[in-house]
Amino acid sequence: MATLSDIGAAATINLLSAITFLVAFAILRLQPVNDRVYFPKWYLKGTRTSPTHARASVSKFVNLDYTSYLRFLNWMPAALRMPEPELINHAGLDSAVYIRIYLLGLKLFIPITILAFAVLVPVNWTGNTLERLDDLTFSDIDKLSISNVGSGSERFWAHLVMAYVFSFWTFYVLYHEYKRIAYMRLHFLASEQRRPDQYTVLVRNVPPDPDESVSEHVEHFFCVNHPDHYLTHQTGFWALWGKTVDAIDYYTAEIEKLSNKEAIERERVTSDPKAIMPAAFVSFRTRWAAAVCAQTQQSSNPTLWLTEWAPEPRDVYWSNLAIPFVEITIRRLIMAVAVFFLTFFFMIPIAFVQSIANLDGIEKVFPFLKPLIEKEVVKSVIQGFLPGIALKIFLIVLPTILMTMSKIEGYTSLSVLDRRSAAKYYLFILVNVFLGSIVTGTAFQQLHNFIKQSANEIPTTVGVSIPMKATFFITYIMVDGWAGVAGEILRLVPLVMFHLKNTFLVKTERDREQAMDPGSLDFASAEPRIQLYFLLGLVYSVVTPILLPFIIVFFGFSYLVFRHQIINVYNQKYESGAAFWPDVHRRIITGLVIAQLLLMGLMSTKGAKQSTPLLVALPVLTVWFHKFCKGRFEAAFVRFPLQDAMVKDTLERATEPHFNLRSYLRDAYIHPVFKDEEFETPPAIDEEENNLLVPTKRTSRRSTPSQSKMGSDRGSDLGV
């Protein structure tokens, strides 16, 4: 078992390596040649340009100004300086709220740490139980934990009271954060510029009509059922997406053959009635009418004419717009079963790969490698290296697997896909990292054991192991948390990739633009990892408070780094208006309930069984608190109030009475395949469109596209 000084040494090493990363970052970021790696956001915003023309030849690449190196840590205060409203304006609400998760960690755990060190640490330290048991090896860490309090001691009242205090403090912090973010979201939506999705509703499962095309059917349905409000609609196209996209990639590469073939392909898709997607983006004259349509049921068959808020155009995941209701439910059933097997049985295929990926197997497949492998040094390296590699590869591709599963489930926007993937990843981390580290054996073995155990035995089994694993998790926080964040700010991969591309591929300024990889916050895999730290903090707050400062350092450091990154680096792909917050809130609540149950299990083994009735009220209260918050705030994240819509509509009518909404919305929701470079510029006002009395068929217009050039960056919008 590790002593306090062991932990101190490990902390020092990890701090030193983190500082090394920071110094490297501080130096690299000052070099003009790396400017596009560390400040891409500003290039994309257009407020920064390549220093090519401005400076002398050497200083184009290396920063020769020695004084600037003296201020190598000045990015830190700079990262904190931008006020939140400006940050929202600069990086979007998603990013601004995302870093508030770290801030929430600080708000939650700093007071808890202070209290725990003031109350629980002295109580534990003077417990003197471990010293009396001579046969046990114990460390200073254990002396500070609940393990040092004797069985049936009166001292457990302190832990019991603190469990209540910490839970209520968590309620308080979570409640106010939810309230604040709901307000921020509503304010953000209310103060937003005009955006096409404010007027638009995504309609799916348009039923087939023998006499009308999908487009006509949509138009007639909404003209009849929203008579004063319907404005226009845009229908996507179905076709065989995989094929089409491949074809486009191919055409882009061989640009000479492009024009004819792609025009033919489009013509085919456009003219084939079966290729029309039974889904449409329907736009209304007012935000009020769009809010009404999105929130109401249109048809007596609730699986037809499904309406929901349209995602903003760049957030649409086009491939999933046209899945019928029955297929969706079957897909979700299959994926639910698949997630279960992936979480609990993922070790089986990996063990299988490990068993065949040994030296003999490699020699069989690649006989020419035999002389090399037979060498003693190489052999031992491979033998030490191989078993882990299958697992490592699996963990690296896991987020992609989970994203693919979410796509199969049929969600229609990238933001929802991210949230669904995050939910799956959280389950995986909870089972395989948290429980897997505490209880020995694979997840499948744990599952097997848990099924055989009774409902009140499980918390006991897990709870008992909790104090023993404190050292392990402290190390984990330093290696995975601290070092991971330090690595994030250094951006080694984008740095190398940029310079490789810059050296070998970049020919024009546009190429250089594309060689930049600003990246973005990866909610799907990053948020579940943060949740692990919340969970650890909540679980150990009563049991082993010494773990808490490490969590606080993680949250503080992360907050600093990610605030810097969203200001200077990341470029978000979409803006969902912090729609992910209910998920974050729910997962912290889950962590709190787990912590309470495990504490109950632990206490019952410490001869404090009479505490169980007192502790059992905590999870009940927590679940109730969750329901309360859900009722109080969740609607702000899934619905849009009519009052706010009416205020914006009225304001707009007063300030811009002659605005031509129809031409503004004309090409807002157009499939990337049909989107040409020229369409990206704000569409000019079409005089014919001003006459609202003449409804114009959108399909007929789009069936004769005149442009055919296809930027490769369009392909990435497909999310493939």
Place this chain on the structure above:
Amino acid sequence: MATLSDIGAAATINLLSAITFLVAFAILRLQPVNDRVYFPKWYLKGTRTSPTHARASVSKFVNLDYTSYLRFLNWMPAALRMPEPELINHAGLDSAVYIRIYLLGLKLFIPITILAFAVLVPVNWTGNTLERLDDLTFSDIDKLSISNVGSGSERFWAHLVMAYVFSFWTFYVLYHEYKRIAYMRLHFLASEQRRPDQYTVLVRNVPPDPDESVSEHVEHFFCVNHPDHYLTHQTGFWALWGKTVDAIDYYTAEIEKLSNKEAIERERVTSDPKAIMPAAFVSFRTRWAAAVCAQTQQSSNPTLWLTEWAPEPRDVYWSNLAIPFVEITIRRLIMAVAVFFLTFFFMIPIAFVQSIANLDGIEKVFPFLKPLIEKEVVKSVIQGFLPGIALKIFLIVLPTILMTMSKIEGYTSLSVLDRRSAAKYYLFILVNVFLGSIVTGTAFQQLHNFIKQSANEIPTTVGVSIPMKATFFITYIMVDGWAGVAGEILRLVPLVMFHLKNTFLVKTERDREQAMDPGSLDFASAEPRIQLYFLLGLVYSVVTPILLPFIIVFFGFSYLVFRHQIINVYNQKYESGAAFWPDVHRRIITGLVIAQLLLMGLMSTKGAKQSTPLLVALPVLTVWFHKFCKGRFEAAFVRFPLQDAMVKDTLERATEPHFNLRSYLRDAYIHPVFKDEEFETPPAIDEEENNLLVPTKRTSRRSTPSQSKMGSDRGSDLGV
């Protein structure tokens, strides 16, 4: 253990007693003097009047036509004769759909019974396991059950396949029934006459405004946010309901003092600004606009301006309209905890009452009874009688307790209160009747055992006892089910009460009208009892098929009797349009899952452990099926499609272009306290109201009520 002939004898006795009831009913119903007991529905409809004037004096009371007695069972075909559309028209959709629950039982279990007797009974009968075990007493019943198949036998494949077949048949029947009832509901709503609730939305949690009264605030809010659609609103009054109602009862009794006092009371309520309820019934010009308002969120604070479909006027539960959001969530938490304790710990207070309600206790409280009690005969009767009476009283008042709890939870309509009470009662029956009969010990002891058992041990423990309890449940079905239904048709209590009232109290024709007690379907306590039979049928279908015919007789007999009752007797208090069906569906699904889990537990003890993976798929499929049905149909029961609303609006505009909706709605939603006899007649068209350009304040009008007579039948609308 009971043999087949024992069961046969019991069945004969029960059948004979049921037939006795039926003969008694057949004779009693033919007597003119009982006409109002057995045909009150037709009196209320106005198509039947007292035979007082029409006949000779003796035949006024006794039917002397001997030939009519020969056809004493002709009510049965008569009950079946009325076609369903006419039945819906006559008794309402709620009643018509309610008896379809029994029909569903027949549809479900007749094919299952045939299959089970064709396949499982021969398989079990030839199993020959019990005969070889000489030390066990076994009966013919057991020879027909799964107990007769030896451990690890290949014959279990038959049970496994049948479990799948029965589950899929249940899916098929449930799916088509849900579809059919969703269609019936939508058709019913679409073909309904004009009703105030079609245009009206219940708005709760109106925020206080310092400058405006609640009424003004509501009017301004909806004028702004639904500008083209808002028509009018009616605001309820707060005050101290309990007091007011008591006061009115008192005034009704002493009618001389009435006029002045009640007018003062009303004046006080009306003029006191604090007495105004922060809730209103807001009416719109079209059904479309009401559907929009009911389904959308109005304010950015989702706990203010809560809108929902208005219940129909007689369905409103007035006392609960004004509970703030926070209070509601706290009430529901407390009630959830209370339901848990009631279900698992109700034996504790009853045991306490039993312990003090012994002979000594009675002698202490009523010393004058001592000589009587001391007598040996009386003593033994009391001693045999007392212990059961506390439990019996508890079970009789249980539905009332559960209804009170639902009222505390703050639901705003009688139909929802009924549904919520039914859910609680179902839980109680499931735990205390079903599990309580299978596993020995009180519910609390079971809970204690279950917590200590592992997740896969519980189905095993319960499953093993299932075949042994078949005889008990067969007897239960006959005594509780068959006899209960036969008792229902005889209506002994209303019969006696009517004649008592008729003899001593009735003076006028109106009194006689009120002495009639048609009663109504009691969804809150009757539906959970039906669910017990579904559960028993599903659980025993694979295990002991001999139980199934008894279930079928129950469903068939009940269908006949209740179809007769809703045609001739019951008078429903409200019409919810079969809104309870999703609950019925969900509880049958619950029963199916329980049956599958118990079969899994049973099989695992019969040496057929390899069947577990095959059986585990069934509950997963069942849950998925439930989700599928929910997505496919549930919306029809909670939302109202805009398309249908628009069709009705358009039709109405075409056929009645000059209908004055405002005056039609004027007094639709008025609190019973303010509702006078005269208000019940269709309101005359008020010329002033035709001018829609002049909005009229409703409050000012209602504050000077001119009528003050209060019918005592109004009081019953309060649901108190």
